[in-house]
Amino acid sequence: MSDAVTENEYDSDVEAAIRENHPALITYITAGDPSLEDTKEYVEALDRGGSDLIELGLPFSEPIAEGPTIQAAINRALAAGTTPEGFFELVDDLETEAPLLVMTYYNMILQYGGSEAPRASDGRAAKPRDKPEVRPFVERAAGAGLSGIIVPDLPAEEAGPLRAACDDHGLDLVFIIAPTTEGQRLDDIMSQVSGFAYVQARLGTTGARANVSSATHESLARLEEYDVPKAVGFGVSEGDHAAEIVEAGADGVIVGSALVDIIAEHGSDTGAAAERLEAKAAELKRGARRGADSLTVDGEDAPEPEQP
Amino acid sequence: MSTGDHERTHESNRERERERERERNADATFGDDYGGQYVPEALMPALQELEDAYERYVLENEDGFMDEFHERMRDFGGRPTPLQRADRLSERYDREIYLKREDLLHGGAHKLNNALGQVLLAKYMGKERIIAETGAGQHGTATAMAAAHLDMPCEIYMGRTDINRQRPNVYRMRMNGAEVNPVTAGSGTLKEAINETMRDWATTVEHTHYVIGSIVGPHPFPKLVRDFQSVIGDEIREQIREEAGRLPDSVVACAGGGSNTMGTFHAFVRDDDVDLYAVEAGGSSLEIDAEEGLAPNSATLSTGTDGVLHGAMTKLLQSEEGQIVESHSVSAGLDYAGVGPELAHLVETGRVTPVNVDDDAALNGFHRLSNLEGIIPALESSHALGYLERAAGTAADTSSGQRPRDEHTDELGDLVVVNVSGRGDKDLETVLEETEKRDLEAAPDVEVFDA
């Protein structure tokens, strides 16, 4: 991908993408669903549709944070033979305006670039290979032009090694804030926000929902005092949700399952899926803007949205 | 405050922070790496709440928690279980063989030690609902029994494949009032059931406790489960001293996730003279088929590589790229691509020796104990017995397709304890089917069973 603007007042491309395009639209799809070639077209469609950041899922066989929609996408991607190397080659090829993030599980990061796994072909205990290491993945991600990493099974307490590697390579490591994150842990995590705070809208797994949860409003109220970009994900599926969430104080919305649903519905009709993805992104972005406008028009005591 | 003061305060704050982190890490891991808490953020507060409860109730016996646990394990569970001298096996192997009879525990397996402990702990913590995964159905059954006993609502996640091959246990769970939720994802076995239980927990974590079924998962589960199971080894220690006047030369237990294993070993880890053998399922072959994402075994300690699964850094059966592969064993309870992080650590330090026997050897172990001692063991436990034959058997008979005698033959010593982690009633269908397909030296004639 092309280098995004780096000369700005913000810490990173990711933060800049949110602040400068406020309110931001962040979109997610699973790489390799149904093939890496299709993913390329879908990412470009989402970019055209107005995504300000795009998350690409690198599929892992045990996606414990995912609901049925994204689980199915991951299964399709794995069945299509998606590998980390194939994923990085896709990213090498992509030229989008929106910075790209990779979303994957920790084991995928640990194993990347490891020596060949031992085989116990003679029935004796295999020689254990060296301890797995996060750096090869981060180096490759930076080389491919990715701007950040999101790891749903890596809480801040375990993130030290990955955080250090990301810092060295100028990547953001985005942390998730759950409805259950409170007190000292909330303070600790908010003090080390990188890129943006990923605000999980509700307990449970990913998946498109019909409404905005009350937990979203509670979380945004609880996070109001922290001056970091906040984007809300888990369940957002419509322009009206985006409007409501931005109105409640978010700097961005994150949409995944609703887009994956579109991809699943269209199967091999890549062109039609791409068209609908672009339109869906545009609808979501319009919704987010509507939410921001209603704040500037009648929101007396609402916080001013950041404008560049 | 001068700049110097300010810097010093800042420094000492950072120092204190690092100190706290060191302490936390020392607690959450075994050695430097194994263990940890690799879970979604939403679960972290619940894990910390559980750490606190573990410390207070289990480690410090607050409110007499451990007293109540032991009392209920006696009255409801039937503890202590016997340590029995196996006369025929002792003769066959020309040494003293003792069996720890966890098959006699209520429910028919060691699983109740952990299930009752955790359900009771959930009660002390004020939780209102219990969820658990199960593979063979033994842990699900034990959890359902414990939940009924302690009057807690209970839901069990079980893979579709496992439901089909372990029907009697599904009925037992339903009889005890538990909901059984089929999991259709993937191959529909234990790994998928754990995934789905974690997803439920991530949704209901505020009032629900997840009773994990082995010494796996994020900290503090591996320690918590081990401490409830370590009653096995504590009893063995006392019983063998009484019976034989000394500690055993070696202790043998099967290992899937490794809860009966660590439960048996924990009391002996400090005794360097006692050798500890963890027997894994060699399945039908130790090769991994990377193309198919399949390992026809679950010999994680012997052949696995380090990685993160279900909340912990441990040894795993995985592809080079980090995808977890499907494991296989004739015994559903050993059929898992991971293993407890504490066992991974003890294997790495050399304290525990990992060995494995294949499906055939386990089936022979099953028949031999049934036949010679009048005890029908679980197929899981049969792996430990299969290993005993290989390491101590008269097996000059490499001709019969048996593996040659094991390198540990002489190391097993004169006084050996084998943990019989469960009874095999649940496995009879499988054993009959698998025995008919094979020519097993220890098997009786099973033709009479054909209608």
Ligand SMILES: Cc1ncc(COP(=O)(O)O)c(C=O)c1O
């Ligand atoms: C009788 C018996 N033994 C052993 C196991 C394996 O579990 P673990 O390795 O945690 O002891 C099981 C699991 O279902 C079992 O039922």
